Amino acid sequence: MTNSLDLEHxxxxxxxxxxxxxxxxATVRHISQPALSQHVRLLERALKRKLFERDGRNMRFTPEGERVLAEARRIIAAHDAALHRLEATEDRTIVVGSTEHSAEQLLPEMIRALEAAFPGATTRFEIGRSTRLADAVHRGAVDFAFVLDPSGQGAGHLVGTLPLVWYAAPGWTPPAPGETWPLVAFEEPCGIRERALSTLAAEGHVVEVRAQSTTLEGVLAGVRAGLGVALIPSAGGRQSGLTVRGDLPDAGTTHLRMVARRGLDDEVERAALDAGVTFYSQRPHLQLVATSIVQGA
Structure with a gap:
């Protein structure tokens, strides 16, 4: 039997x-999967017991592994509590994800909230499309992210709704009856793109995606160039150099959700959601639909 256990293991x-x-x-620990497997092997060798067994294509804890896991939780909790009492906690990095649509308005609020709740913590941001961010959270590469959910059926904490606004270049005029409507949109898959297509189709218009992009800036550039109209979620303010087309059919709203990685500190998750709620409560034109974390959700 070993005389000591490696805390990192x-x-x-x-x-x-x-x-x-x-x-x-391995993603959450910021190490390679082979390195993570080596941690397990070294623990098994030190304790002279098998911690995992194969269950089909997956691995699960053995009864002995469950015992070691329970002890590991107690040891790490005592260790981290001692560091906290000694004011010697390690540097902390919180990785935040946001869609381009809400980053400019929401992230400053997030910086202030995290700085107040966790003084000295480093905040790193990932900006991207909702599908990519949700996958990054699922993999543990991002701690939490604010993502769009046009269906209203997505996972995570429902924070609020964003109005969907039609934009066009100044001077743009709708096509004549019977002509094809040009649309500028995100590349598939994209729920907002589908909403734009279905909304215009419901009015009897034939629609063609004239230009598409993987980024918001690319979509906006296509609209500014006069290539067509675009449906954009609005988190406050207007897109510069573009005109809001209030004469186009109402496309409704999209939900904004906060998704958090499995195992994220409850305090971090609560501070992040509270910041999102604060952002909404200060903007009467946005609908506030959630005010707190449902414990265990």
Whole structure:
């Protein structure tokens, strides 16, 4: 039997449990999967017991592994509590994701909230499309992210709704009856793109995606060039150099959700959601639909 246990190896064991697998745990621990597997092997060698067994294509804890996991949680909790009492906690990095649509308005609020709740913590931002951000959260590469959910059926905490606004270049005129309507949109898959197509089609218009992009700036550039109209979620303010087309059919709203990685500190998750709620409560034109985390949701 070993005389000591490596704390990093114990943290790896806890991460595997919280993330539900080796791959996601490696991402959260910021190490390669072979390195993570080596942590497990070294623990098994030191304790002279098998911690995992194969269950089909997956790995699960053995009864002995569950015992070691329980002890690991107690050891790490006591260790981290001692560091906190000694004011010697390690540097903390919180990775925040946001869609381009809400980043400019929402992220400053997030910076202030996280700085107040976790003084000295480093905040890193990932800006991108909702599908990519949700996948990054699922993999553990991003702690939490604010993503768009046009269907209203997505996972995570429902924060609020964003109005969908039609934009066109100044002087743009709608096509004549019977002519094709040009649309500028995000590349598929994109729920907002589908909403734009279905909204115009419901009015009897034949629609053609004239230009598409993977980024918001690309979509806006196409609209500014007069290539067509675009449907854009609005988190406040107007897109410069473009005209709001209030004469086009109402496309409704899209939901904004906050998704958090498995195992994220409850305090971080609560501070992030509270910041999102604060952002909405200060903007009467946006609909506030959630005010707190549902415990265990």
């Amino acid at each position: 114990l943290r790896t064991l806890i991460a595997i449990s919280e993330c539900g697998g080796f791959g996601k745990a």
